[in-house]
Structure formats: structure tokens, C-alpha cells
Amino acid sequence: MSSNSSGDLRVLVITASTRPGRLGPAITDWFVRTVRPAAASDAITVDVADLADVALPLLDEPEHPAHGSYRHEHTRRWSRTVAAADAFVVVTPEYNFGMPAALKNAFDFLYHEWAWKPVAFVSYGNTSAGTRSAQMAKQVVTTLRMMPVGATVALRIADTVHDGQVAGSAALDAAARAVLGELSRVARALRPLRGGTDPTVVDAPVTGLTLREAQAGDLAELLVLQRCCWVQEAIVNDTLDLVPLRETIDDLRASLETWRWWCVRRDGRLVAAVRARAQERAWLIGRLMVAPDQAGNGIGSWLLSYAEGQAPEQTTHCTLFTGHRSIRNISRYERAGYTRTATGDIPPDSVRLSKPRTLQLTGAVQHGVPVV
Ligand SMILES: Cc1cc2nc3c(=O)[nH]c(=O)nc-3n(C[C@H](O)[C@H](O)[C@H](O)COP(=O)(O)O)c2cc1C
Incomplete structure (x- = not known):
């Protein structure tokens, strides 16, 4: 970049x-x-x-x-x-x-x-x-x-x-x-x-993807992608009261300090992102987003797996939440091995899903970037 x-x-x-x-x-x-x-x-x-x-x-x-x-x-x-x-x-x-x-x-x-x-x-x-x-x-x-x-x-x-x-x-x-x-x-x-120094991913579901941690220069595009992706959530869950729709670029900038964000680009364009951070034994994964025109080609599942693979040693499980009417999201997470768990600290009308880290390792994906 x-x-x-x-x-x-x-x-x-x-x-x-x-x-x-x-x-x-x-x-x-x-x-x-x-x-x-x-x-x-x-x-x-x-x-x-x-x-x-x-x-x-x-x-x-x-x-x-x-x-x-x-x-x-x-x-x-x-x-x-x-x-x-x-x-x-x-x-x-x-x-x-x-x-x-x-x-x-x-x-x-x-x-x-x-x-x-x-x-x-x-x-x-x-x-x-x-x-x-x-x-x-x-x-x-x-x-x-x-x-x-x-x-x-x-x-x-x-x-x-x-x-x-x-x-x-x-x-x-x-x-x-x-x-x-x-x-x-x-x-x-x-x-x-x-323009093209990000590591190219060799095991991605589609060609030409690059993946790296988000930087300040990504924030404007990230904000646009996030709003665009959460419009769909707003429709499905019949509410505009969704934090990702309200956030400003300053909120995203602040979140870079506490979360690890990863950006996926295709031919230079930001097409997907996810973030995660450890909280005690949990690896919190959130804001998994894929540009609507790129949906259905496996980028979301692959990126979720990548984020899971970044979990630190001391964490025992990955956990995330989504809107209770986001049926497609929920079934995607269930296919990836997540099950519904006690709600904990999540917004109203949301569902929390979790997955032990051992399960994640059985499907271990080697995310390849060129190594020198
Ligand atoms: C550990 C050490 C090794 C040094 N070796 C050299 C050297 O090989 N050649 C040289 O011209 N000056 C050498 N000097 C002198 C430094 O050029 C000079 O002390 C300079 O101020 C060091 O930069 P600094 O003050 O920003 O640390 C050395 C100084 C130190 C502390």
C-alpha cells in the first residue's frame, strides 16, 4: 500500500x-x-x-x-x-x-x-x-x-x-x-x-487477495466498507441501532489501539476485514465484513479462520456475536464449529456463539504469505 x-x-x-x-x-x-x-x-x-x-x-x-x-x-x-x-x-x-x-x-x-x-x-x-x-x-x-x-x-x-x-x-x-x-x-x-507491497495470500479462496494488519491509511475505506456491510444487518434485524453504522473514523482509529484489525484487498481494493482481541481466556472476534459484491466466494469463512488462527496461546475459545435475525451469519458460524453460548456482554437482540480453540486447530489452515 x-x-x-x-x-x-x-x-x-x-x-x-x-x-x-x-x-x-x-x-x-x-x-x-x-x-x-x-x-x-x-x-x-x-x-x-x-x-x-x-x-x-x-x-x-x-x-x-x-x-x-x-x-x-x-x-x-x-x-x-x-x-x-x-x-x-x-x-x-x-x-x-x-x-x-x-x-x-x-x-x-x-x-x-x-x-x-x-x-x-x-x-x-x-x-x-x-x-x-x-x-x-x-x-x-x-x-x-x-x-x-x-x-x-x-x-x-x-x-x-x-x-x-x-x-x-x-x-x-x-x-x-x-x-x-x-x-x-x-x-x-x-x-x-x-502500491503492491502487501503479502499476497497463497491459500485464499480467490486469487489476487492480499492480507495485512490495518493501518491508519486504511481507515477511510474501512469505514465505508463497514457502513455498507451493516446496512444489510440493519435490514435483516429491522433496526438502525447498530454501533457499526454510527461509528466515525475517529472511533475506528481509537479501536486500532485495542483491537487487531486485518484488511483483505483484491487488486488494491478493500474487500473484507475483521478484528479480534484477547479478553482473559476469550479471543473476541468481531466486525467480520465482506463487500457485498464479493460475498459467496468463501472470503468470509477464510478470513474468520485466519482471525481464529491469530488467537494467543493463553486463550481457550473464540467468541463472536451477531444479530439474532442474521440467519445466514449464524449458520455460517455454526458450520465453522461455533455453538450458541450464554449471552454475556452483547447488545440486545444479539446471539453469542463460541468455539473451543482445540476445534479450530483441527481445521488448521496454513495461511501462506511469502517468507524470506
Ligand atoms: C560504543 C561506542 C562505540 C564507538 N565506536 C566508534 C567508531 O567505531 N567510530 C567512530 O568514529 N566513533 C565511535 N564512537 C564515538 C561516537 O562516534 C561518538 O561517541 C558519538 O557521539 C556517538 O553517537 P551518540 O552520542 O549519538 O551515541 C563510539 C562511541 C561509542 C559509545
Whole structure:
């Protein structure tokens, strides 16, 4: 997915050092201040991610990041930050002739979010001005399908940093602006490639589907799909008093913090979605939706099975609810092994259905995405 559907570009400046007393933020600050006027006049938004604030632990995700199936909220937050960018500037020191461990770790956490986006390096250090760190990082970023640009800034600390601040010069400032210029040209040229970076599902009931966790850029389409799908529910259950019909885009944005949402696209168009979250021993599944013109081809059952497969180890059962007159939904869930259970906390005129996780594993579906 293109990370930015408007005409503007978003450049994310990443501060790679994390130690107390570090120089990194001062270098980032100089770079951002220097390029800001040029960015504004070229419709470029510059954001900063300081890895000390991002505060990722050492990689603790059980699955390969190429699956985009993240267990931890810190990963999902980092995923959203990186996915929202069109290009990166990495502000990095050199540690022992290489990149800082925090930077390598931050790269390793994600996969598709980095792809087909240009990256430039602003390096700093002693004699080599951090260039060995940038060279090492280039070898890693190309594996993630980032595209390093040639323009660079390399700061020898002794020459350019005084009292903890970069003492800019005309030449240095011009180098910073050249980085932004080259980065934005390449980012715009790469836009068509970024249109199709979601993992393609190999076992889907129809061809050409991609599946990944929802990001902020999906919300507008998600809202439209949700309203469209719940119109049918309103008709069947003879009520307009349905939360999915009333929700705003802000409600959906807020729900990204507490729920995991997955989006299914067909040839780029959002055609289905589902969300889930753990509550004690239960894996709550909800908002299973399929675009009406795509209904009947198995996407809903397949996506339900996928959501079930994401249940954390500690959960014992999957549970969901639907309108008591939604006969087609109810029979679909019963065919998938769900049975009606005590109602619990659900809206009036609804039916709760549950299924033990052991049952779900017998029908185990390997949802295939390319693994590198
Ligand atoms: C663990 C460590 C290793 C370092 N190794 C190098 C090095 O290989 N080459 C170099 O030019 N400077 C090296 N330095 C000096 C750094 O370039 C300098 O301390 C710089 O300020 C580090 O960036 P930071 O302050 O943002 O952490 C090293 C510093 C540290 C803390």
C-alpha cells in the first residue's frame, strides 16, 4: 500500500542512537531545521522517530515480520509509524565501525513497511564521520527492499559539533537539502512499486487477495466498507441501532489501539476485514465484513479462520456475536464449529456463539504469505 495517498510525501527521520547523553537528537534537530523550509515548499511532511522513545525491546515477535502478524503493541505502533512514511533519513552514529544495535533491531522488527521506500543516511563519528556505520546499514536496508540514495551527509564530530550542537555551514546545509531533494525524487518515482507491497495470500479462496494488519491509511475505506456491510444487518434485524453504522473514523482509529484489525484487498481494493482481541481466556472476534459484491466466494469463512488462527496461546475459545435475525451469519458460524453460548456482554437482540480453540486447530489452515 502506498503509505500516503495524498500528493504529499512523508519523510521519517530516525534518530538511531539511544544512550543517555547521546549526540543523536542534536544532529536530527539540525537536519530537520535545515530542510524544513525546502520540505514545506515541496509538499513534504517531516516526522521524527527517536528510537529512544520508540523503546523497542530486543526483537520479541515469534513470527517472521514478513507475515505482518504482530503479537505486541510496541511492534504494531512501530509498524504504523514506518508504514506511514514514504522515505527515511537515518541519523546514525558509528559504534565500533558499524551501526548501533538499536538501529539494526528497529530494522529487524518489520518487513513490508520498509519496502520500496528510499533511505538516506546522515552519519556522524570521529575520523570516519560515521561512514562505516552507513555502509553497514546499506547492506541491511537493501534486503528490506529499501532503496539507499547516493546523497548523504557525513559529520566529523570534531569539525562540526560545538557545545553539543551542529555548527552548520553553507556547505553542510546544502548537503542536507540535497539529501531531501534526492530522497523526494526517488520516493515519488517509487510510488507505483509501493502500491503492491502487501503479502499476497497463497491459500485464499480467490486469487489476487492480499492480507495485512490495518493501518491508519486504511481507515477511510474501512469505514465505508463497514457502513455498507451493516446496512444489510440493519435490514435483516429491522433496526438502525447498530454501533457499526454510527461509528466515525475517529472511533475506528481509537479501536486500532485495542483491537487487531486485518484488511483483505483484491487488486488494491478493500474487500473484507475483521478484528479480534484477547479478553482473559476469550479471543473476541468481531466486525467480520465482506463487500457485498464479493460475498459467496468463501472470503468470509477464510478470513474468520485466519482471525481464529491469530488467537494467543493463553486463550481457550473464540467468541463472536451477531444479530439474532442474521440467519445466514449464524449458520455460517455454526458450520465453522461455533455453538450458541450464554449471552454475556452483547447488545440486545444479539446471539453469542463460541468455539473451543482445540476445534479450530483441527481445521488448521496454513495461511501462506511469502517468507524470506
Ligand atoms: C560504543 C561506542 C562505540 C564507538 N565506536 C566508534 C567508531 O567505531 N567510530 C567512530 O568514529 N566513533 C565511535 N564512537 C564515538 C561516537 O562516534 C561518538 O561517541 C558519538 O557521539 C556517538 O553517537 P551518540 O552520542 O549519538 O551515541 C563510539 C562511541 C561509542 C559509545
